[in-house]
Amino acid sequence: MKQQEVSFSFYRAIVTLLVIAIYKFVSFKEKNNMLQGSISLGERLPALLVARGIDIVFGIPGVHTVEMYRGLPESGLRHITPRHEQGAGFMADGYARVSGKPAACFIISGPGMTNIVTAMGQAYADSIPMLVISTVNAHGQMGSGDGWLHEMPNQSELVSGVAAFSKTIHHPKELEKALDDAFAIFQCARPRPVHIEIPLDVLLEQVPNPPVSKAPSLFPPAPANNALKAAFNALSTAKSPVILAGGGAKKAALCDLAETLDAPILMTSNARGSMPVGHPLSVTTMATLPKTRELVANADVVLALGTELGPTDYDWVDDGGFKINGKLIRVDIDPVQLHRNLKAHICVNADAVATVDALIALLPKRESGDGSVRAALACTDKATFSDPIQSDLRILDIIRDQLPNSPIVGDSTQIIYSGIMAYEAGCSAGFFSSASGFGTLGYGLPAAIGASLAIDEDEHVIAITGDGGLQFCLGELASATEAKANVIMVLHDNNGYGEIKTYMQDRDIPLTGVDIYTPDLVKIAAACDWAVYTPTSSTFASCLQQAAEHNGPSLIYISEATRLDF
Template sequence: MTTSISTGVYLTHLLRQYGVELVFGIPGVHTVELYRGLTGSGIRHITPRHEQGAGFMADGYARASGKPGVCFIITGPGMTNITTAMGQAYGDSIPMLVISTVNAHGRMGSGEGWLHELPNQQALVSGVCAFSRTVNRPEELAGMLAQAFAVFNGARPRPVHIELPINVMLAEAGHLPMPEPMQLSRPGPAPAALAETARLLAGAARPVILAGGGAARAEIGRLAEAFDAPLVMTTNARGLLPPGHPLAVPLSPSLGSTRALIAGADVVLAIGTEFGLTDYDMNEDGGFALPGTLIRVDLDPVHMARGITPHLAIVSDAAGFAEALLPLAPAGPQKDGAARAARACKGRDDLPEAYLRDLNLLSLVRDTLPGVRMVGDSTQLTYAGNMNYEAAAPGTWFNSATGFGTLGYGLPAAIGAKLADDRPVVAISGDGGLQFSLSELASASEAQVPVVLLLHDNSGYGEIKSYMIARNIPTLGVDIYTPDLAKIASASGWHVERVTDVVQLPDFLREGAARSGPTMLIFGDDLRAQLPLD
């Protein structure tokens, strides 16, 4: 006998089939049927206070876990709210499954003023996702989910949007099968291209490897050691080699010494990096040059045809490529990779004093909390970290200050990251950025997520103010009224400490990481001034 269930409940069963353990969403009258099947399903639901927060939480969860972050989003305003978060995830190639409702057939796009009606919801979000599809019949849902997970598991991972018209969500689906998820392998390198790569790298006098976020889960550090090649790690690849490794170059390729290293290479192997300008030409001065032979490895063949044309283009998963190339590395004498990496790393000395102090603050956090994952907003500490923070492991440093460049990301993304595993998580935010997602303080308390928020309070948009001053622009709109964030956090269930002496910080960090709920540590420019420059 067929059990009677709605398509909304059928969706929950399908998500469990794909191993989904967590959903972020805010219930509304158009989505409540999606919630009917959550009870007893084993899927935990987290309620943010804004759909943008839901998207940022899903983003942080995906980066930390390697699994897609899943959101249940209401028709219309819910979708307009989450598009900013989808834009950040799209820019950074983060898997996110956004499941929304849409007005029923005969109502959607009618212009008759139905609740939450948009002229074309799918068109609204299509620019920030790999695809957006409408489930017109219950029988289509399983296939669309299979396509979504094919993107997550086999192609360049990006957000996917699936919308269910309300009449379809309510439709009978008890007769539908429960298909097993498709087992999908990512593409690997062609043997001829692999052999040519090994030949070029083995014959190179000055090889360099460039790694982006697409390589963060691959054994790129072992490749660097095998070919004695300095490894330049962009923001989302930090930690592929640990701090102090002789081949590690955790210095932005927008800086002169890193650019000199790359320009002096005779062979460059670029893995999982799109050569985005926010990594390679942050100041938009056009100074990045790559005159040597370029081998480029990426999942996205279309993107390899943009910008710098490679000598050899290899469509492959980074992990599979590294695994296949390692046995082909020569067992010969070491070259001068460590010396070249050391010269590049001296570029740290040219950073502004404020950045050097901030980098020492970040190192203090890293060394105090072993294994810590730091999740940054677009704020001064994060900008400094993107220049030269030395992450201890891959996936332990990420933020919204590259690519799409959103504000309000740090806190909700850190909540999502903490839900993924047991690592200590420290969110980095400024008082201006935090006010974009201030309501998510309550979300962290409700979910009992023990994140530590390191909050730089300078009563305004300090980085933009400095930018305006440097260009002789009147500083209008940057000195903002800042409420008492400590009181707001306390009222939201947070433990709050003001850090005025840098000697206090390690104990505050350890105590915060050990609590069962969230902790806010507020500091000002006086604390930054106490940090060393070396």
């Protein structure tokens, strides 16, 4: 009996060992097969971006980001190399404004992120989507203070002030959720930059590589019925309504709405081009001017669409003179913005495009009268502008008339300041700049490069900058050539920071730091294979046409004397 028990125990042990061995062999084989079909998280990243509609990446490869580049060639993503990470951000900004969708930026940890923060700040201020994906030191190294390459105490904290959110990916499974969170903001909320950082150890982790399915489309919120009814009741009984349209409403059917209400429409600089040139209800002067302020103050109902009602759009001279005396209806996708700057009587937390469509469907078409047209025309008198401002407006008008489908992208420079005052853009997204809101320098050229990559190959984008602003981003001249960007840069050279110089003179401040050494920018552009034109005021239009026929970037150089001769 004991011998039988020993034999049974022996055989049972053998069977158990065999089962364990088979299990381990199968597990090893399955794991080995899985590893053979796996890739690094960095290599999988481009496919995840394509699935969410990204088609272009701006970035400068570095030792901390090269793993992100492993999967780029087969993904179909286009890659553009700027000469500075700030340029990458500005390019993504310009691309988003013209294409209507975000671009991605691949940025190294540390100095790459500090370089792009300014561009993120501009995009944050103007509600522009931008997906910034960076690396960060590996776990156990990040924030250690040991002095690892590109180490910062807290990179995410630095960036969070200019982003809708900044997320650190601690495990590969977190990446897709973070991307989905970003696109929920881009498509359904107030669009702003998003920053996702991936530690180097996580970027290298092996992950399964199943086919990536296309991410579902998301849709912004439509207006609630009660809010829409309240807006309808106020507008349908209004006697002298006025519409204020900001960048959040530039895709809305603003012309149809203005004609339905028989209401003058005032557009911020980011909304210019939303109305046809010469439309009798279109007010192209900014709200700071006396006649425009009078128009708004006399309205019994003001409908504000997708605008912050911020001081750089409505109180440029900072004297508190912009007033709304009638009933204010505010439509904004950001609920917090509905109570900022000016309190509204009716708040509609919704997408401006959907709200405008709903109002047009509900409102009876008002009979057109001369009163609204006269009120709009009274705001467009430019005779009171100084001679330099009128010269600048003539320059902008010539550009629009010669190249009506070409967006104008402006730096913080004198011609653009004049354009903000009273320029009438010729196409949708046809005029935007860094001169209001955050107010950066060095924006015009790289943002125009990004914009040019979002339009048809035979179209052009106009960049307007000064010699001071261009020196912030001279390296991007080479980027434009490399990208074969159809950019026509109108360069106003006054040998310094002219606008600030005037500001200091008006306040009797000693002129220090504004008269700067300016290199020969024409020769530098030519060295970067740009076509160069140096017109007089009388040959400016013909030079524009020649530049438009050139395949590649062109520079039109305007001295201060030429500018004042227009």
